[in-house]
Amino acid sequence: MEATYALVLTTCGDSASAELIATTLIEKRLAACVQIFPISSFYEWEGAVQHAQELMLFCKIKSIDYADVEAAIQAVHSYAIPEIVQVAIEKGAQSYLSWIASVTR
Template identity: 55%
Template structure:
């Protein structure tokens, strides 16, 4: 039997992306969960400062934290790119190095 923390290093990740408003963030989050690509998507309001087209910009955004199986990353990225309003959306995968076994089992149970 694989120890719960051993399987997490390779099996799960959090994908970060941002949206410009709550409505589009909610629509994207719902689509990922309905397609069983994400077990859970958390949405947090943030203030972003970044360089775009040679200028420093500031924007209020919604940060999405999507809990996924790492094996589904390509499908998650494809879905975000298809549904996102930004020309160049943030899509960053952070591997989960360790996690609570029952929570990770839940991710397995609700994703494809």
């Protein structure tokens, strides 16, 4: 059984990109809340280990909207291959989960 709610995680290289994604998801009612955190990322890209200061976005969504959330992020993201992953919310405060439902489509 699929969880009703989820977090979608994505990373950005700058605050303007992160804010564009967050605003887009909220305005389209695809996310109830988007939180932005600074992170330090290490990864392989084009055959070399890379290190970058990025921003991680935690997007609270209804699981059923994942495909639309992914498409909305892809449409405005600046990365060639952005990280976009869904993590199921298995449990949470019912009042908070109800709020997610009430402010998303």
